Amino acid sequence: MADGYFYFGLALVSLLVVLFAKRRRSAAAAHGDAGLRLPPGPWQLPVIGSLHHLAGKLPHRAMRDLARRHGPVMMLRLGEVPTLVVSSRDAAREVMRTHDAAFASRPLSASVRAATKGGRDIAFAPYGDYWRQLRRIAVTELLSARRVLSFRPIREEEVAATLRAVAAAAADGRIVELRAALCALVADSTVRAVVGERCAGLDVFLRQLDRAIELAAGLNVADLWPSSRLAGRLSGAVRQAERCRDTMFAVLDGIIQAHLEKTGSGGAGEDILDVLLRIHKEGGLEFPLDMDAVKCVVVDVISGGCETSATTLGWAFAELIRNPAAMKKATAEVRRDFEAAGAVSESALAVGELPYLRLVVRETLRLHPPLPLLLPRECREPCRVLGYDVPRGAQVLVNAWAIGRDERYWPGGSPEEFRPERFGDGEAAAAVDFKGADFELLPFGGGRRMCPGMAFGLANVELPLASLLFHFDWEASGVADPTEFDMTEAFGITARRKANLLLRPILRVPVPGV
Ligand code: HEM
Secondary structure (H helix, E strand, C coil): CHHHHHHHHHHHHHHHHHHHHHHHHHHHHHHCCCCCCCCCCCCCECCCECHHHCCCCCHHHHHHHHHHHHCCEEEEEECCEEEEEECCHHHHHHHHHHCCHHHCECCCCHHHHHHCCCCCCCCCCCCCHHHHHHHHHHHHHHCCHHHHHHCHHHHHHHHHHHHHHHHHHHHCCCCEEHHHHHHHHHHHHHHHHHHCCCCCCHHHHHHHHHHHHHHHCCCCHHHHCCCCHHHHHHHCHHHHHHHHHHHHHHHHHHHHHHHHHCCCCCHHHCCHHHHHHHHHHHCCCCCCCCHHHHHHHHHHHHHHHHHHHHHHHHHHHHHHHHCHHHHHHHHHHHHHHHCCCCCCCHHHHHCCCCHHHHHHHHHHHHHCCCCCCCCCEECCCCEEECCEEECCCCEEEECHHHHHCCCCCCCCCCCCCCCHHHHCCCCCCCCCCCCCCCCCCCCCCCHHHCCCCHHHHHHHHHHHHHHHHHHEEEEECCCCCHHHCCCCECCCCCCCECCCCEEEEEECCCCCCC
C-alpha cells in the first residue's frame, strides 16, 4: 500500500516538473551521450521514466506493444533503471550469442541483493569466476542428466500419489482444482530431490520463497529508484527480502543439521543438499563453498524448479482443454503407447516415446514461456545491438514471449494459435527447438546464462502430463465452448494462468493400486 501512495505521488511530481526536465535533458544530451546511437524508445517522464507506458498491462504485453512502434531494440527507463528491451530473433541472437560475454551478468537490485546475500547463488551471481565455479557445480553435479535420472523414483512416487487422489475424485464425480494439484506435485518432487524429504518447516519455506520471488520482480520503489534513500525506507522491500531470506535460511539450518548427522551419505541415493555438503566438506575450491552459498544454491534450485514446471503444466492442460483436437491426439498417443504396460513409465518416455506429447510441451513453452522476459541481464561493457549503442550498466530484458508469437517466425497460421503440429514434419518450424540455438524459441534463455535446469524441469512436466492423460479424460467445468476457456495471465515474474483450473476427471484406464 505504501508503495502505491508513493508511486502515485511521484507521478504527480513528475507532471509538474516535466518542462524543467525537458530543458535539462537536452542539456545532458549536448555533452553526455553525444556521438552515441542510442536505441529509440517511447517518451519519458522525469522521475518515473517510462513506467507510465506499462501501467495497467502485463509488462511483457506492454513491451511487445511498445516494440511494435519503436522497434526490436528499444530503450526504456524503469524509474531510474535504464532498460534495453529486445524483441526480435536477430536482436536476441546478438545479445545471447554475438555479445554473450558482454551481457552475461545480471543486475543486482537492492531486494535481490538482500535475498541472495549479495548474489551468492547461481542465478544472480555477477558474471565472473565465482559464478563460473557455481555453474560448473550445477551442470556437472546438481542438475546433470545422471542426477536428474537418479530422482526418477521420487517423480514416479509423487505422480502415483496424484493419480490416486484424482482417481478418488473421479470415483466421487468431484471436480479437481488441477492447478493446485500440479503445483503440489511439482513442489513435492522438487523438494524431495533437493533435501530428501518434506519436513514441517517446508510450508513456511515455500511461502517465504513465493514472497521473495515477488519482491525479486523489481517492481517496488526501492529497486526502481535505487539512488533514493527515501524510496528505500518507504518501500520496506529490502527489509522484507531480508526477512524472507532469514526465515528460509532458518528452515534450511535444521535440514542441514539433520543431513550432517545422517550417516552413509554419498553415492546413488544422494539428494542435492547431500552433494552440496559433500563439496563443502571436500574443499579445495578456488572460492570455498560456505554454508551461506550452500543455502543460496538450495533456494535457487527449489525456486527454479517449482514455479516454472508447474506453470508449464497448467498452461499445457489449459491449451489442451481449449483445443480438443490436440487433446484427442495426445491422449490417443499415450494410451496407444502404454496400453500394454497399464501405466506410463519414465524409462519408456526417456527412449523417445510420445513424439506428439513432446510437441505439445514445446508449443506450450512457445506460447507461454514461464519467464516471459527471461531473467534480466546486465550490459557489462558498451557494445552495439543491431547497430544501436547499449550503455554499460543497462538492464537487458529479452521478450521471449513476444518473439514466440511474432508472425515473421511462425508462418502457416496464426502464431497465437496452439498448434503442436507446427513443429512436425514438413512444417517450416519443424527443426526449431528450445535448446538455445534457435532464437525465436527461448523459454530457457540462451548463451552462458541459459537455464541449467532444463532436463530437471522437463522431467517434472512430461511424466505428470503423460500420466494424467493416460488414465483420465478431462472436462472443463461450466465451459460450454472450449474456445471460451479463460487464458488470462496473472501478474508476476512468472506468467502463470490467473484462473483456477477446475476440471472434471473421468477415469478411462484404472490407476494401479486403487
Ligand atoms: C520449465 C522449466 C524451466 C524454465 C522454462 C526455465 C527458464 C529459465 C530461464 C528463462 C532462465 C534465464 C536464462 C537466461 O538468462 O538466458 C533460467 C535460469 C536458471 N534456471 Fe531455469 N527454467 C526451468 C526450470 C529450472 C529448474 C528445474 C531449475 C533447477 C532445478 C532451474 C534453475 C535455473 C538456474 C539456477 C538459472 C540461472 C542460471 C544462471 O544464471 O547461470 N530452472 N531458467
